[in-house]
Amino acid sequence: QVQLVESGGGLVQAGDSLRLSCAASARTLRYDAMGWFRQAPGKEREFVAAISWSGSSTYYADSVKGRFAISRDNARITVYLQMNSLKPEDTAVYYCATASNTRDAVAGACSYWGQGTQVTVSS
Numbered sequence: 001q002v003q004l005v006e007s008g009g010g011l012v013q014a015g016d017s018l019r020l021s022c023a024a025s026a027r028t029l030r031y032d033a034m035g036w037f038r039q040a041p042g043k044e045r046e047f048v049a050a051i052s053w054s055g056s057s058t059y060y061a062d063s064v065k066g067r068f069a070i071s072r073d074n075a076r077i078t079v080y081l082q083m084n085s086l087k088p089e090d091t092a093v094y095y096c097a098t099a100s101n102t103r104d105a106v107a108g109a110c111s112y113w114g115q116g117t118q119v120t121v122s123s
Contacts, residue, residue: 006114033051034105040093051102097111
């Protein structure tokens with residue numbers, strides 16, 4: 001059974017940074033695109049960032065461009081989301097997910113999802 005486990009969330013102040021991690025249990029996932037999504041209270045889940053299996057291509061939502069950076073370590077089958085200059089509107093549960101390619105990852109057409117990690121940014 002494939003498992004994705006997110007970690008690194010927490011309570012921070014506006015302007016602070018956090019680094020989220022998502023560890024996958026299956027070695028085959030090293031060839032999948034990976035994505036990060038978030039869902040704020042009362043809102044639909046939205047795309048945040050995606051990365052190709054090789055790490056050579058990355059995609060971001062306009063709201064996080066220039067502040068967030070996605071990366072991956074295929075040896076550890078782990079994807080990261082470095083979040084800088086955090087804003088209160090970044091408060092949400094953050095989920096990682098896998099997809100066959102980055103187009104599917106951006107669209108949210110993902111095969112496996114993690115349970116999520118809470119990020120709360122106070123003003």
